[in-house]
Amino acid sequence: MKDDVCIRNLEKDFDGFKAVNNLSLRVKHGEIYGLLGPNGAGKTTAIRILCGLLRPSSGEAYVLGTKVPDPGVVQNIGYMPQELALYRNLTVHENLAFYGEVFGLSKQQIETREQALLKLVDLETSRNLLIDELSGGMQHRISLACTLLHQPQVLFLDEPTVGVDPDLRASFWRYFEELRDAGITMLITTHYMDEARHCDRIGFMRGGRLIAEGSARELLELTHTDSLEDAFLVYSRTEELQ
Amino acid sequence: MKASRAFAVTKRVLRDLKNDRRQLALIFIAPLLVISIFGVAFTGSVKDVRVVVVNGDTAVGNSSLSDKIISNFDTSVLNVAYANSESDAVGQVQNGSASAAIVFPSHFTQSVVARASGQTSVAPANTTITLLADKSNPNVSDPIIAAVNTAVAQTIQGLGRQAPVSVDSSNAVYGANAQFIDFFAPGIICIAVWQLTTLLTLISFVGERTSGTLFRLLASPLKESELVAGYAVAFGIIGIAQSAVLLSAAVILFHVTIVGDVLLAFGVIALLAIVSEGLGIMLSSFARREAQAIQFLPIVVLPAFLLSGVFWPIQAIPEWLRPVSYILPTTYAVEAVRSVILRGWGLDKIYPDVVALLIFASVFLALATLLLRRRE
Numbered sequence: 001m002k003d004d005v006c007i008r009n010l011e012k013d014f015d016g017f018k019a020v021n022n023l024s025l026r027v028k029h030g031e032i033y034g035l036l037g038p039n040g041a042g043k044t045t046a047i048r049i050l051c052g053l054l055r056p057s058s059g060e061a062y063v064l065g066t067k068v069p070d071p072g073v074v075q076n077i078g079y080m081p082q083e084l085a086l087y088r089n090l091t092v093h094e095n096l097a098f099y100g101e102v103f104g105l106s107k108q109q110i111e112t113r114e115q116a117l118l119k120l121v122d123l124e125t126s127r128n129l130l131i132d133e134l135s136g137g138m139q140h141r142i143s144l145a146c147t148l149l150h151q152p153q154v155l156f157l158d159e160p161t162v163g164v165d166p167d168l169r170a171s172f173w174r175y176f177e178e179l180r181d182a183g184i185t186m187l188i189t190t191h192y193m194d195e196a197r198h199c200d201r202i203g204f205m206r207g208g209r210l211i212a213e214g215s216a217r218e219l220l221e222l223t224h225t226d227s228l229e230d231a232f233l234v235y236s237r238t239e240e241l242q
Numbered sequence: 243m244k245a246s247r248a249f250a251v252t253k254r255v256l257r258d259l260k261n262d263r264r265q266l267a268l269i270f271i272a273p274l275l276v277i278s279i280f281g282v283a284f285t286g287s288v289k290d291v292r293v294v295v296v297n298g299d300t301a302v303g304n305s306s307l308s309d310k311i312i313s314n315f316d317t318s319v320l321n322v323a324y325a326n327s328e329s330d331a332v333g334q335v336q337n338g339s340a341s342a343a344i345v346f347p348s349h350f351t352q353s354v355v356a357r358a359s360g361q362t363s364v365a366p367a368n369t370t371i372t373l374l375a376d377k378s379n380p381n382v383s384d385p386i387i388a389a390v391n392t393a394v395a396q397t398i399q400g401l402g403r404q405a406p407v408s409v410d411s412s413n414a415v416y417g418a419n420a421q422f423i424d425f426f427a428p429g430i431i432c433i434a435v436w437q438l439t440t441l442l443t444l445i446s447f448v449g450e451r452t453s454g455t456l457f458r459l460l461a462s463p464l465k466e467s468e469l470v471a472g473y474a475v476a477f478g479i480i481g482i483a484q485s486a487v488l489l490s491a492a493v494i495l496f497h498v499t500i501v502g503d504v505l506l507a508f509g510v511i512a513l514l515a516i517v518s519e520g521l522g523i524m525l526s527s528f529a530r531r532e533a534q535a536i537q538f539l540p541i542v543v544l545p546a547f548l549l550s551g552v553f554w555p556i557q558a559i560p561e562w563l564r565p566v567s568y569i570l571p572t573t574y575a576v577e578a579v580r581s582v583i584l585r586g587w588g589l590d591k592i593y594p595d596v597v598a599l600l601i602f603a604s605v606f607l608a609l610a611t612l613l614l615r616r617r618e
Contacts, residue, residue: 051461085455086453
């Protein structure tokens with residue numbers, strides 16, 4: 001199976017601070033890859049490089065076979081930043097319509113996809129409400145809808161479940177699994193270790209480096225632990241000793 | 243550059259504004275308030291100033307020249323009271339109950355008549371009206387001096403005598419009936435558009451950065467130049483709407499004279515709004531939060547307010563400071579809009595200012611795009 005995302009020896013240096021340090025990983029087509037690690041591990045920096053928002057200091061990153069940054073590949077990328085990235089003074093429809101127009105969708109396409117997405121995130125009745133009038137959870141769902149509107153082939157979701165209540169988090173992972181089944185590739189960052197069991201493969205990040213990689217089951221078996229949090233701690237201590 | 247994507251940004255900015263009443267109020271009500279305050283403050287004249295007259299003139303009855311002068315005082319400006327001695331009158335000025343003492347010497351009428359008939363032995367002191375004013379406030383003392391001088395001139399003219407030299411300033415090349423507000427209203431409109439557009443773009447772009455929308459946009463097919471162009475068109479439209487409201491208010495409330503092509507003036511203001519938008523985006527690169535963005539406000543507003551020729555001409559600014567005036571886009575906008583509105587000039591005459599604004603717009607928009615494009 002081909003790799004939709006490929007990172008080789010990627011490094012990112014901010015004034016002497018290595019945010020990403022010799023990172024290499026691959027995400028296969030139709031796979032959910034979870035990048036796990038504490039705050040400051042380099043997850044967001046890696047995603048921003050993949051989305052073309054930052055230039056790597058060294059190494060290479062490819063998305064759908066194209067070396068990034070490249071303006072040609074953005075049409076097929078869906079990026080959901082950590083922040084909600086919504087216009088609070090616009091309605092749900094106005095936000096979706098704006099992002100749709102930016103991605104070159106026709107009015108008809110926007111209408112059709114908006115209906116389907118609002119149904120997916122269960123917010124069909126909120127179409128004409130201002131973002132400011134929505135609860136935090138509803139805003140997160142609209143943010144996801146904006147990311148999916150142009151039907152990207154690869155999704156980069158940066159901490160999509162931060163600040164989201166447990167019920168909504170479960171719904172989000174259901175959406176992600178549905179999208180994966182529809183053939184969409186996803187790279188998701190999170191620092192909620194328990195969520196990572198939904199991912200097909202997981203990469204543990206610490207200090208800008210990938211310290212372990214595998215399926216949830218593989219990582220648990222290799223570390224003889226019962227939770228991914230414990231597995232992360234085992235790898236983290238091993239890394240420290242090295 | 244794809245126009246449809248830039249236009250999507252324009253629509254987004256205008257929708258954002260439509261849905262946010264606080265911002266709408268800031269854009270339209272704040273400048274209206276400013277122009278109203280300036281209008282009221284600067285169109286008013288000094289009235290009913292208490293002056294104390296000490297009339298030592300000993301001439302009798304109707305033939306007293308001093309009484310004729312006093313009767314010619316503009317009573318809307320001067321509220322005349324009398325005192326018996328100069329020390330009493332000056333005392334009233336000193337204790338603040340009067341603004342000036344006006345002293346006519348004894349034998350004033352006789353001395354003036356004698357001098358007018360060629361007698362050279364008359365001491366000048368006997369024909370001099372002494373005006374002892376509280377000059378700590380020139381806004382009050384200057385109208386008093388002007389009122390007394392006018393009364394003296396009117397009295398002499400009333401006696402059938404003419405000064406050997408006269409100046410006729412009743413006709414004008416431009417601004418025949420212009421008041422001070424006619425002079426500064428175009429400047430206030432430019433400054434309001436400059437200040438609010440820079441502030442709104444600055445805050446909008448800091449918001450784009452902190453809310454994550456800028457990241458989402460930069461990870462989309464939207465080019466940085468399209469984002470900047472979309473904002474430029476939106477703020478150009480907002481600038482025209484603002485200036486239309488402000489100019490209407492200036493005409494309705496303060497009867498500001500418009501001689502030239504209003505649409506040309508709007509065009510210049512729209513250009514200034516685009517320059518301001520470029521500056522706002524550039525400055526947003528140096529602010530991480532809205533609170534930091536606000537700190538740029540004095541740097542943006544004060545030099546433009548004081549050095550762009552809004553209240554006094556550039557020629558009145560010290561020579562060493564004038565280069566600062568010439569690097570301010572508002573200097574060119576104020577001059578162009580004032581020339582269009584007051585002098586009725588067309589594009590053929592204001593083109594140097596328009597070219598200067600076009601250069602500012604090109605440089606600022608290019609820099610704004612470059613700063614957005616910068617990938618660390």
